[in-house]
Amino acid sequence: MSDRIPATTDKKPSPQADIVNIHTLSVMVNNQPGVLGRICAVFSRRGFNIESLVVSQTRDPRFSRMTIGISGHPEGLNQIILQVNKLIDVIHCIEHTDRDAVAKEMVLIKIAAGPDQRTEILQIVEHYAGKTVDLQEDSLIALLSGNTDKIDAAVRLLGKFDIVETVRTGKVVMARGLAET
CATH class of the missing domain: 3.30.70.260 (ACT domain)
Known part of the structure; x- marks a missing residue:
C-alpha cells in the first residue's frame, strides 16, 4: 500500500x-x-x-x-x-421510494492495476455495464451507474484489487409518470 x-x-x-x-x-x-x-x-x-x-x-x-x-x-x-x-x-x-420513483447513482473507481490484472477488472466493469474513462500504465478509472445495490456489488467485486479511491454521486431520483419529483 x-x-x-x-x-x-x-x-x-x-x-x-x-x-x-x-x-x-x-x-x-x-x-x-x-x-x-x-x-x-x-x-x-x-x-x-x-x-x-x-x-x-x-x-x-x-x-x-x-x-x-x-x-x-x-x-x-x-x-x-x-x-x-x-x-x-x-x-x-x-x-x-423505489415504487414511486426511479433512483440512480454513479461511481468513479480508481484502481491500481498493471497489464496482468486489467482483463479481469475490465470484465467486471463490463458485466456491470460500466466503462473505462481513463487508462494509464499503472491504473485505470471505471465509471459505473445504476441502483445502489448494483454499485455496491460492483465495488465489492472490485475490492479484491487495489482500489485507490472511489467517488460516488449519491442518489438522484425522478418520480415515475407525470407525478412531481
Missing part, C-alpha cells in the same frame, strides 16, 4: 442488510444562499444523518433540486418533512 491519506470513500461498503432506515427526499428550493444550511439544521436537530446529497439547478435557474439520502428513526421522518416544508425558500419536500 502507498503512503497516501485515506479518503472517507476508501472504506468497503457494508452489506446491504446493515443499511436500515435510509430515506430519499427530494426538496425543491429557491436557488438562494443559505438554504442548504437551514435544511441541514432540521435534520441535525432531529438526529438524522445525511448519507448522500446531490444538489443541482433545475431547468429554471431560480430553483434547485436537492436529493437527500438520510438515516434515522423512521418515526421522526414525517415531522422532518413537515418542518422542511415550512422553511422559507422550500417549495416542497417529498419522500420517494
